[in-house]
Amino acid sequence: MEKEVNNTTETAEVKTANSVQAEQPVEETKNAEQKQGKLSEQTKESLWQSLKFLLFSISAGAIQIVSFTLLSLFVFKDSENLFGWSHLIALLLSVVWNFTFNREFTFKSASNVNIAMLKVAAFYAVFTPATVFGGQALTNVGCNAFLVEALIMVLNFVLEFLYCKYFVYRNSINTNNRAKKD
Secondary structure, eight states: OHHHHHHHHHHHHHHHHHHHHHHHHHHHHHHHHHHTTOOOHHHHHHHHHHHHHHHHHHHHHHHHHHHHHHIIIIISTTOTTHHHHHHHHHHHHHHHHHHHHIIIIISOOOSOHHHHHHHHHHHHHHHHHHHHHHHHHHHHTTOOHHHHHHHHHHHHHHHHHHHIIIIISTTTTTOSHHHHHO
16 A cells, blocks of 8 residues: 555656646747747737837927927016926926827726826826926026926936836726727
């Protein structure tokens, strides 16, 4: 009886060892495919989202630059707080544009618009004062307002993408009708 128990244990150990060895080539094949340039579907989706976010951000950036320029040159040209007001209004215009298109096309979210917008508003409740006062301080010490605006736009792009992807739309990516059609 004792030999039977030992034989059963040895057989189970051999089967386990064989199944582990059988799984290793599958993992090695997946790793080899990835090394050869074949990306996973999730990686492709993330890259595509990044590209779409970049393109919509460029269009929002164009809106921000044009509105900042027009406001700076014609509306607030004599104001002591030229940068602050121009930046604030231009930023708000670009945020509405960017939010609308990224929600629908980049993240394809069917989440509640009001909740998503409140989450984005929370981001800008911190980002906007920091950039308005920081940007105004930089321009007060002689930095070029357009250079400051450009640097803030790059910072905004990176932070907003991460914030939207991993907080605002985290549980609702690819849930709208457009995603269901794809």
